Amino acid sequence: MTIRFSTAITFLATFLLITPSFAQEAKQEDPAKTYQLLNLFSEVFEKVRTDYVEEKTDQEIIEAAIQGMLSSLDPHSSFLNADHFKDMQVQTKGQFGGLGIQVSMDPSGLVKVISPIDDTPAYKAGIKAGDLISHLDGEAVSGLTLNQAVDKMRGPVGSDITMTVRRNGEKPFDVTITRAVIKVPSVRNRLEGDVGYIRITSFTEQTEAGLKRAIDKFNKEKGDRLKGIVLDLRNNPGGLLDQAIAVSDAFLGRGEIVSTRSRRAEDIQRFNARPGDIADGLPIVVLINGGSASASEIVAGALQDHARALILGTRSFGKGSVQTILPLGVHGAMRLTTARYYTPSGRSIQAVGIEPDIKVELAKIEKINAGGGTREADLRGSLRNTDDNAEERQDKADKERNGDKKEKEELVDYQLSRALDLIEGISLYSEMPRNTEE
Structure with a gap:
């Protein structure tokens, strides 16, 4: 593809001159100076x-120039050629190929992991939010653009x-990962006793429908016994x-989201909730951490500001900027940062994130032997319990004492355990009788 740059420069300069709004946004820059700069670009282009x-x-040079212009603005603005644009459209539908990690470019020039996606090759290989990737197959990523690094990860x-x-705190180490087709169910759910657990891995076109299915399932299986x-x-790195x-609106009956x-x-632009609460006022606890970004922070911030949910975990990532995808015809598209997000109370998420109401670090729970291993039932000649359900209760007590080896080997999700305890506590408190004066 060969381009006549003198013609292109003349067209662009004329556009700058005859478009008042553009000129105003450019703070009345001197058109002559703009011509000089465009001539400079043309000269550099010809030298290359x-x-x-x-x-x-020509295409490689021009695309690299555009990419450099956009990537110099902030970590999230970039140029998407036709292939990358197509991949991005596929990702928002919830299925794509690769390793299963969301990444950005770190100021150090390394690739930073925003978060691994659940049950993907990267997740199973132990990649964590905040990891920095310095080499890919032995080749340094320093000097590469984010898109170039992502290209090398694909295959x-x-x-x-x-x-x-x-x-x-650790020495650099190598991780070998096998590429796979990444199918990401946006919403997963299960019951934890009488508490409904909903995991949103990313915000795709499937998310709102998946959330509604999860709540319908909980109501069908638990009905009035559902505690929260x-x-x-x-x-969750964000998404649409x-x-x-829509997720925030599902739990809010009114107010700004x-x-x-x-x-x-x-x-x-302001986005407001419509009447109706899909959870019918049940207590909600939202779990966040340093890998919760963008759309995740919008949901957490909205529910927090409206006191609709308690936020538990650690401070979120802090991506409070809006990227608009601007198609560029057959050449692809550009992702341009065009605005900032603000929570209902007017807080900017950018670089600060969402501070949880209850800070709970990820921790490992270990059972310790506090002594007192001998009980009444262990004493020779002790009296038996003659209640009708004594045998059943004894079996349960024995199981608790002896423990289940399989359960001991499993890792306990401490943050989730705290969230479940919190829901149980709120439920018990709401059911307590209140003293009234007549």
């Missing part, structure tokens, strides 16, 4: 075409890639804004 040590196509399903990972909901947004709004504010004051 003719003198660079390796031959590059045929079943092929391996070795990543060098840096993690706080735990909404798990840990390591409309789905984050989120607002977006761009550089122009008149472009403020």
Whole structure:
């Protein structure tokens, strides 16, 4: 593809001159200066075409220039060529190929893991939020754009890639991961006793419908015995804004959910909840951590500001910017940061994140022997319990004392355990009789 740059520059400069709104946004820049800068770009372009040590196509040079312009703005603005744009559209539908990690470019020049996606090759390999990737198959990622690094992570399903990972407090280590087709069910659910547990892995086109199915399932199986909901947004890197709004709206009966504010004051957008609460007022605990970003923070912030849920865990990622996808015809699209998110109370999420109401670090629970191993039932000649259900109660007590080896080997999710305890506590408190004066 060969481009006549003199024609392109003339067209662009004319556009700048005859478009008042554009000129106003550019703070009345001198058109002559703009011409000079465009001529500078043309000169550099021609030098690269003719003198660079390796031959590059016009398309490669121009796409690299556009990518450099956008990526210099912030970590989330970028150019998507036709193939990348197609991949992005597939991802929002909940199925794509790769390793199963959401990444961004760290200021150090390394690739930073925002979060691994549940049950994907990266998740199973032990990749964690906050990990820095320094090498891919022995090649340093420093100097690569984010899209270039992501390209290297992709490959045929079943092929391996070795990543060098840096993690706080540890020496760099290599992890070999086998690529796979990533199918991400956006919403998973199960019952934890009388508490409904809902895990949202990312906000895709499937999320709102998946949430409604989960609540319907809980109501069908538990009915009035359902005590509350735990909404798990840990390591959820975000996704579609409309789905984050829909999830928040599902639990809020009124009020603002989120607002977006761009550089122009008149472009403020406010999104409000409609009447109705899918959980019918049941207590909600939302789990977040450092891998909860963007759309996850919108949901957590909205429910927190309206006192509809208690937020438990650790501070979220802090991605409070809005990216707009602007199609560029057959050439792909550009992802441009156009606004910032604000919670209903007017808090900006950017770089600060959501602070949980109850801070609970991820921890490992170990049972300790506190002594007192001998009980009445162990004493020779002790009296037997003659109640009707004594045998059943004795079996239960024996099981608790002896423990189940399989259960001991399983890791306990401490944050989830605290959330479940919190729901149980709220439920018990609400059922306690109140003293009234007549």
